[in-house]
Each structure stands twice: as structure tokens, then as C-alpha cells.
Amino acid sequence: xxxxxxxxxxxxxxxxxxxxxxxxxxxxxxxxxxxxxxxxxxxxxxxxxxxxxxxxxxxxxxxxxxxxxxxxxxxxxxxxxxxxxxxxxxxxxxxxxxxxxxxxxxxxxxxxxxxxxxxxxxxxxxxxxxxxxxxxxxxxxxxxxxxxxxxxxxxxxxxxxxxxxxxxxxxxxxxxxxxxxxxxxxxxxxxx
Numbered sequence: 001x002x003x004x005x006x007x008x009x010x011x012x013x014x015x016x017x018x019x020x021x022x023x024x025x026x027x028x029x030x031x032x033x034x035x036x037x038x039x040x041x042x043x044x045x046x047x048x049x050x051x052x053x054x055x056x057x058x059x060x061x062x063x064x065x066x067x068x069x070x071x072x073x074x075x076x077x078x079x080x081x082x083x084x085x086x087x088x089x090x091x092x093x094x095x096x097x098x099x100x101x102x103x104x105x106x107x108x109x110x111x112x113x114x115x116x117x118x119x120x121x122x123x124x125x126x127x128x129x130x131x132x133x134x135x136x137x138x139x140x141x142x143x144x145x146x147x148x149x150x151x152x153x154x155x156x157x158x159x160x161x162x163x164x165x166x167x168x169x170x171x172x173x174x175x176x177x178x179x180x181x182x183x184x185x186x187x188x189x190x191x192x
Contacts, residue, residue, distance in 0.1 A: 010038075011045045012071060020049040024164070027173035032126040032135045034118050040168040043086070044068055046112060051084055058082035060095060063114060082109060089115040089165065092145035097153065097161050105158035108176065116141035118167045123183035126174075136183050137172070139165060147180050 010016050016038070023035040024046070037045050047068060051057050056077035059069075063086050069076075079085050079095035087093065100108035121140030124147070127133075142165075153176075154160035160176035174180065 011041055011048045016045065017049045020045045024049065024171065024173065027164070027171055028130075028162075028175055030130050031128060031174055031178040032131065032137045032172060034170050034172045036170050042166045042169050042171055043112065043114060046164060046166060046171060047072060047084075047086070050110070055084060056082045058085040058095075060085070061088050061091070063088060079109075083107070085109050085111045087111055087113055089113040089139075089146060090141045090143055092143045093149045099153055099156065099159040099161065102159070105160075108160050108162070110162045110164060112164050112166055113142075113146065115139050115165050115167055118165060118170050118172055125181050125183045126178055127181075128175075128178040130175075131178070140167075150174070150180070 020037060023037060027033060027035045039045070043063070047057075047064065048071070051072050051074050053073045053075070055074060057072065057074045058077055058079040058081075060079050064072075076082075079097060081098060083098070085095070085097055087095075097109035097111060098107060100106060117140035119138055121138050122142060122144070124137045124139065126135045126137055146163075150161065150163060157176060162176055163174040165172050165174065
């Protein structure tokens, strides 16, 4: 049986959801910027903010506990059809998400990708809208296959997927307009 903590309950309050929504919008506006959420239930807070009974959700690796699923009251779907997908970033992608259509590119999936730690680990270089010139980003225990698959999924822009990377207490967004490449030695050492 799951023990319900005060922090769990706060994720479902309108004030917390409004705050998390603002942080997620900031993360999408400035790709690669790490936003720190209150507490250490970043996945639950993100789900509580973005997912409701009007959208579809896939959880192919069973990362969401039953209590959270019940509270979301969402429609579960296969990863190929879901609007939101929760996945483990340490494992390679094992599904093909919806990329939207030319008439409705907004139907491309948003993948909520759990990672060990943001700000540490393998270094990547980001460019694109919302980034002044380029920005370096480190992600611990992210299987590089995600970056390759994301590149393939987003080749037909405006079709594609958006990623939200989540560790215990922080989130960052990688919209489909952001380009990601391995960081060079100088950028990995902090040069921007």
C-alpha cells in the first residue's frame, strides 16, 4: 500500500499546479534551462499539471504508481497513440510515438523522460529558438539512443515530439525546435 505524504497531496492543489505550469512554460521558452520544483516529486507534479481526463497517457514501463493513475483520471493508451508518454531515460526507446500530422502538428506526443540527474553526466550542446547562441547541458544516465530517435522523430518538422526531462526535483524542456549535439571538449568544461 502506498503511503500518502503531504508533498504528494500538494502536487494536486491548484496553487502548486499553477506554479508548476509557469515553470514548465519557462522551461519550454528557454530550452535546456533547469527548473527546480518544490519537493522531490517532480514526475508527479508534472503529471498533475499536464494530464487530465481530456488527454491520453501511456506508461509502457509502469513508472506511475496506481494512486497517481487514479488521481489523474486520464485515458490510458498505447505509446503510439498517446498525447503524453512516461518513459525511463536510462533505457533505449522501445516505441514509436505520435508525430502529429501536417494539419495538426500539435498532436505530436510529449515524452516525460525520467533521468537520474540533470546538470551532471554526459554533456550535450543545445541550439535553437529560446537559446541565445548555444547552451551546454549535462544529463546523467540518459541512453544516447533517445537523442538519435528524437532527431529522427523531428526530421519532418513541424511534425515531431517534445521532451520533458525529469529528475527527482527538477525539469527541463527540449521542444522539437531545439537541436542537440554531443558537446565538444571545451563546451563540456563549461565554455558557452
